[in-house]
Amino acid sequence: MTTVEIERSMAPAAATPSRRSQRRGGLAGYVFVSGYTALLLAFGVFPTGYSFYLALTNTRGQFTGLGQFTKVISDFRFGPAFGNIAVYLVMWLLLVVVLTVVTAVILRSRVRPGLSAALRFLYYLPGALAGVASVLVWLFMLSPGVSPVTGLLRALGLSTFDQVLAPGNLPVILVLIAFWTGAGGWIVVMYGALNNIPDEVMEAARVDGAGPWRTAWSIQVPMIRKWIVYMAILAFASGTQLFVEPQLLQTASLQRVSPTWSPNQLAYVLAFQNGDFNAAAALSVFLLVLGLIVATVLVTRSGLFKVGDE
């Protein structure tokens, strides 16, 4: 998980554009968007198209149909990589959805505003360590002896670093890292969404005799449902793309962790160790299409984003 996660978390400010009857532009509009459009074509559209081209051809540029795709799917590392990601995603989504919503509800309705703001900031702070730094910090946290919670690790039967990095533990470790750097940002967003619930609604629940937990379950959670869905979808999309975290864990584990733990790592190995750019492109196309589908559904179906003003 990266700060990109957090960045995105502020994204769904559904536009409520003012009336555009007087909007002008034409040629000037094109000039204003030209620089950005060039970057979009160069680093969004072109690489996507080129990956498709590579995935459908071989090294000599001959069209091979779906050959590269069947080659990648039948690779013995393909299934395990997507299986690993699936296990990780289930755990990560359950944890991030339940804990961020519960925490945001508590911070919103049961804690004084000053303390609530301080806690939100402290929870959010590890977001500054997203990426490589977070993995290195957690290598220390999970290394018996150095770790400040060595006692806890030993109680769990983990007395050497090797035991901690056993392949079966990897999803849990990755979830811990992702939660540490990303959850705070989501708590801030969920808190903001809860803040947006009109006071009258909360007051009505109170008058009807609903306690804080009842109010949370019957009023607050349903009213921020679309934000929860938004968070889950983004967490899912970025979870499919894991690279940095398993790659560094692999480095630190002295190759005991598979170098092709995640699909992106497999694509990396295909490109850099096997030199098979066509197969790497085919795998990238899988991941790209997955990301594109999720993003397109979210943009066009969720109602969180408005692109037109009609």
Next chain:
Amino acid sequence: MTAITPRQRLRSGSGKAAAGRAGGAASLLVVIVILAALLVFFVLPVIWLLLAPTKTDVQLDHAFPLSFGSFSQLGRAWQHLTAFQGGAIWQWLRNSAIYSGGALLVTLATSVPAGYALAMMKFRGRKLLLTVTLVTMIMPSSALVLPIFLELNLFHLIGTAWSIILPFSFYPFGVYLVYIYFATSLPQDMLAAARIDGASEWQVFARVALPLARPVIGLVAFFSFVGNWNNFFLPYLVLPSSDQFPIQVGLNQLLSSTPSFNPVAGKGLDITSPELALAIIIAILPVLVLFLFSQRALVSGMLAGATKG
């Protein structure tokens, strides 16, 4: 804990006060346990990290985890770290600054006018551009890293500074933030007034819109810089030699040179756990400082995202 507002506890009617008080105490306990556990989880590693470079390897293993070692040990860790590959860490930091700073300038120069035009002007293809922007914004950026590598390889751009700066500069989220900002807070009437006074489109943008956009420019700059500073995947693929690495890839190299995690390759080097911890702190320092100083703006920015929905 004084965390709970009195109002919450007074809420239950006097008739069921006793039952309410018992239930209230239990739920208060749950609240405190959750908040405290999360606080420890989020903050303990940060505090540990800040203290680690002051201790020796042995102290890290045996002393109280949250104890302070000594300044002289901190100095030793500093010397060992800066001596690694003849001061490679300074080169890495300089590279990170060039890549993130360069990308920041190009991002602002392209995304602010684009977001403005998408919000305030009419042209064919506007809706398409906005939709594509939203989709690429939602799509995880790492999905495009390998394709971008393949593209750079096609054009023989591997290993140049521009092969990092330009892909970093493509920042659809920044365009969207600017778009939302202008669409929701800049009245068309203000632009119309300026146009009636004879201002050109460029003058309207530069004299009316741009001065008002300072908050959102700060926000875009912050997210762009932080994201690029912490980016690992693209430079890891694109840059072949150590003197071009940004600090994140440099950290990876330090990791594989640490006997703590790599007894074979790290043998004979002075990069042990305290040095690695110090390197992590140095690597994140710019971002951490930004986090601390833009805390209020940041949170309000993130809230703007959530509360306008």
